[in-house]
Amino acid sequence: MTRKLVAQLPFIVLLVVAFTFSLLTPKFATTANAANLLTQASSAAVLAGGMSFVLLASCIDLSVGSQMFFAAAVAGKLLLAYESVPLAIVAMPLVGVCCGAVHGLLVTWAGLAPFIATMASLFVLRGAGLWLTETRAMNLPAEFTGYADATVAGFPLPIVIACVTLLALTYLHRRTAFGRQIVAIGHDREEAYKAGINCSRTIWQVYLVSGVCCAIAGFISLTQLGTVSPSFGRDREFNAIAAAVLGGTSLSGGTGSILPGAAIGAILVTMVFNGLNLIDANPYTYPLITGTVILFAILCDAVRHRHFATR
């Protein structure tokens, strides 16, 4: 019973937060706001999905925000130079793959700690992006930003992209040998190695997945924002980690889920900001409440870890 309750904790917290905001303002529990909330959470959910993969393998990626920015800078530059939307759309995941491949090599081949390798990359990629953009906002044409308002079978395109990505990640996690290898490595890398798993290759692939997720999340955010700004993607790594952990992925690796876990975590993080906006909260309460949510995520992880460790 307790085990089930602990497993359902993210969903329970989501319901409690939604119920609280519904009581505080009638503007919260509306269809329009639900659509708005899900659209805003799309990018965060994809990023949290990629981060969950990395955390499952007991690694971390602190550079996701900078990867988003760098991919956006490359896409923006190409878009303005060649006026080709397809070229920009293709370039983003390619940049994500390249970033992921380099991170994977740094962690596996060079043997750097994931924390150090991706933190260095956080600065390198942001610097490279600033150099590309010359620290000036690149305003993107309507053909590109139009994707933010496009719909597929009546559903907003950002939500559709997020759902497809999360379903694909869930399939990889639950239905493939790759997913099982990630979980095994996350539980105990040495045991996984002894069991014949090629740990280096698997971790390298995990970073590839994370890189692609960064690019997809960057694409969604970029179409919504309509501009490549110098602060694009800043601090997104913290939200992605918080969303993944709130969704039930352990910081110690080995346990967690993409659907519903990462999706619930991303919606929860977005919901807090959305709810505070709707009740016109005092601006000083935002960092307090956001910080509390992140602390709560870490506490949840500690409780889960302790609970399952004693089983």
Add this chain to the structure above:
Amino acid sequence: MSWRWMRYLLASAMLFAAGCGNNKPAAQQIDGQLRIGIAFETLQTEYWVASLDNLRNELNKRNAEIVEVVADGDANRQLEQVQSLITRHVDGIVLVPKDSRTCVPMIRAANKANIPIVLYNRGAATGAGPHVVVVADNRSITRATVSKMVEVARQRGRKLKAAILIGDLGDINAIERREGFDEIVAENPDVVEVVARIPTEWNQEKAFAGITNALQANPEIEFIFCSSDFLFPSVISALKSANRYLPVNDPNHVVLGGFDGDATAYGMLKEGYLDADGVQDVQFECQQAVDALYKMNRGETVDAVLPDPGFVIHQGNLETDAERMWGSQVGSHK
């Protein structure tokens, strides 16, 4: 310890002492040229890039040697950078601090080394020690900008619902701009009522999410003030999504105002979408900062605060005052 090691130690100590005692700047000793350190907290907006370019120009005119450092938003790193400028014996420091508190130890370190320090665009907390601040009068420029917006809003003949995008709550400039906005709104309760105060932490994505939420909750919002022009792309995207981004002559136009005077704001003014913008005079501020350093090096006294009065640009004075707006001089990406 052998005599040979003692000799090494003695020689090292003499070299170190010689280095420490050489407090007079090396460059100045050679040809009177000053070595000036420029320490920026960040270069992540057009405003800071334009400021750096103008500072370089001012210093190049005086044939100064320039040492530049950027802290990428990290106050601890900036302290280390300032200390390194001091050990390099610069003759003056132009500091763009992250906030009013974290710069206090930097000012004290410069004072201790007898190096003149000028804070650019952001002031320090009280008790920081002797320094000069060149800063735009954020509150009065915002008051003038919002007054202009209220003038436009008054013509509608009804009370408008308003939103403000607030900057980083640790940034004194953001606080003063918010206070200037609040004061004018409080003086005109018959024209404007604030229904959304959106903290952005100077982050465009948060600004976009915030303004989208505000428009969702209050579709009747017709008055938006942006604490910095660099947040305008977020506002434009949100308004476009809601089909509310309309030119000033449209009866359903949302009254828009901002602060800084960047290229986006200039483009919006020129295309007829922006009502008013508070402009910081970058060239004036940079000239004042460099002048102050040179005067202090000559032993002259300089006022502790050198204010930039700034000005408001709007649809009525765009043609005459556009050249004074630094954003009109900054190229855009093609």
